[in-house]
Amino acid sequence: MRLPYYHGKISQAETEDLLAASGKDGSFLIRDSETIAGTYCLCVLNQTFVHTYRITETSGKWSLQTAKGVPPRLFSSIEKLILTYEVLGQGTVVPLLHPVKRTKSKVRMKMRKIYRIIVNTWKFLAVDWIKSTTEDFPTIGS
Incomplete structure (x- = not known):
């Protein structure tokens, strides 16, 4: 999939970090499902909570699992699906307003x-070094 907001195989925790870093309600990305092979997840930020919707493909048509009571809709492409859910009241908790693009976000995550x-390595080494050097010195009062 060659969409700028498709992040591939990233974890739920990585997804939450990326969306939290955007800090805007309506920020979204698509990732591979961790539990169902061949299924994608549309992840949307709303008030510091990430809502996840499954995107499935059946016979060349794409659909989004939305709120209960909202009839399923079929789309010829994921791009058309996303365009539809950019509008309030289509079945997602908020409209899809701010795509979180992969390139810069993914690089930032790896750098973090x-x-x-x-x-953490330096902290471990420092603690280990302090322990090893203080063992050689007598403590006061001994």
Whole structure:
């Protein structure tokens, strides 16, 4: 899939981080489902909560699993599906207003992960070094 807001195989936690970083209600992205092969998830931010809707394809038509009571609609492409849900009252909690694009967001996520690994490694090494150097010195009062 070659949509700028399609993120492929990312976790629910990564999705939540990306959408939270956008900080805008109506921010959205599409990712692969972690539980159902061949299914996509449309993830939408609303008031710090991420709502997830399944996107499925049957016989060349795409549909979105929305709120109960909303009849299913079929679309010839995911792009047309997204265009429809950009409008309030179509079945998602908020309209799809702010696509979270993959390229910059994905790079930022990887950089954050690398930074956390480096910081945690340095913390571990520092604590280990402090322990090893203080074991050589007697404590006061002993």
